[in-house]
Amino acid sequence: MTNGEVDNLATGKRLSIKVGSQLQVEIEGIPSRHQTTFLGMELFEYLIIKIPVFPHKIRLDDIKHKLFPGNQITVRYLYEGSVFGFQTKLIEALFMPKRWLVLEYPEAIAQHDLRSEKRIASFLPTTTKIKDKETQGIIVDINQNGCRYLIKAVKDMKFPPVQMDDQITLRCQFPGEQDEQVVSGIVRNIKRDSQEMTLGIQFRKMTDNLYDIISLYISTIGA
Secondary structure, eight states: OOGGGOSEEEESOOOOOOTTOEEEEEETTSOSOEEEEEEEEETTTEEEEEOOOOOTTSOHHHHGGGOOTTOEEEEEEEETTEEEEEEEEEEEEEOSSSOEEEEEOOSEEEEEEOOSOOOEEEEEEEEEEETTEEEEEEEEEEOSSEEEEEEEOOTTOOOOOOOTTOEEEEEEOOTTOSSOEEEEEEEEEEEEOSSEEEEEEEEESOOHHHHHHHHHHHHHHTO
């Protein structure tokens, strides 16, 4: 997180986190971000998390050599409307009887409040469905309440027959998530010319889990 995105940077502070919280981690030398679970801590001493469940293309046996003491790990998680983030180092990787990572207690913890209306620029390939017609496009900005969705014209393509207040379904793969997410929304704004169509979409009927996924995505692209 850059200084412009951090509302508070604290040192020597107890982590605001609950056992079982979902984390997004980046392990140096292992591509992409990955989801895992917070298991507990010894205050100001160490943290314990699960070894992430990596996608099929990454086999644990192939990356075990990256789980060495001292390797750098970045952690982000959502707690009560704010994203917290910190950098730490691996103390030890345990594979038996459980797959755990023991991490150094962070020296500094960044906090970023997400309860603002500001949208963050993004580039997220997405499939939309409007009136049973599917279209490929890009989410070009996003916040927890909605997004701006761009459809570029290609040869012989007709834009979908969308109208204000139409219901719309978006399917996209958020970085660090193994499963495709489905987001429901309502079209609130339409702009079009011969080359492109832009839809302003308000999200609706979001689960808590989907809200958290979008919030973490916003925190990473805004960092």
